[in-house]
Amino acid sequence: MMAHEDCIFCKIIDGDIPSAKVYEDEKVYAFLDISQVTKGHTLVIPKEHTKNIYETSPETARELFSRIPVIANAIRDVYQPLGINLLNNNEAAAEQSVFHLHVHLIPRYGDGDGYYPNWTTHTEDYSSEDLQSVAKAISEQIKQ
Ligand code: 5GP
Ligand code: ZN
Numbered sequence: 001m002m003a004h005e006d007c008i009f010c011k012i013i014d015g016d017i018p019s020a021k022v023y024e025d026e027k028v029y030a031f032l033d034i035s036q037v038t039k040g041h042t043l044v045i046p047k048e049h050t051k052n053i054y055e056t057s058p059e060t061a062r063e064l065f066s067r068i069p070v071i072a073n074a075i076r077d078v079y080q081p082l083g084i085n086l087l088n089n090n091e092a093a094a095e096q097s098v099f100h101l102h103v104h105l106i107p108r109y110g111d112g113d114g115y116y117p118n119w120t121t122h123t124e125d126y127s128s129e130d131l132q133s134v135a136k137a138i139s140e141q142i143k144q
Helices: 008-014 058-079 128-141
Strands: 021-024 028-032 042-046 083-087 103-108
Touching: 008 028, 008 042, 021 058, 028 058, 042 058, 058 083, 058 103
Parallel strands: none
Antiparallel strands: 021 028, 028 042, 042 103, 083 103
16 A cells, blocks of 8 residues: 555554554554544544545545444444534645545534534525526536
């Protein structure tokens, strides 16, 4: 596996930096986030270094996501959270701080558990025509 120099998550996969490992197979590695938002907060990463979702092949995405349900269920079995959020940040403007693709699994334990997704919706700003035109622009750009 090509480890990227200076990539902290590649070093974790290689065992050069210690981690609290949750899961490992040939393609995927999962470990506890060092800054636990809530108990059991886990990062799931592909072993193949890919910067973020923009650079990720369908195959790598498939492999990564295929392991997430079983890991989420293990967290649920152990800690009985009320729910779980999956979070994936891409590029610095979207809060990505480690540039090796990762999905956060953040178990939720109720109000005040430490996770505050904070967004503002703009439903009134978009007519159904606006939505159709945005969808058309994106859909015409999709390259399979
Ligand atoms: P991002 O902000 O890029 O979505 O998330 C990166 C996450 O990686 C952060 O939540 C941060 O706490 C975690 N992290 C950064 N360095 C390390 C490390 O050396 N070990 C572990 N276990 N987590 C790390
Ligand atoms: Zn890496």
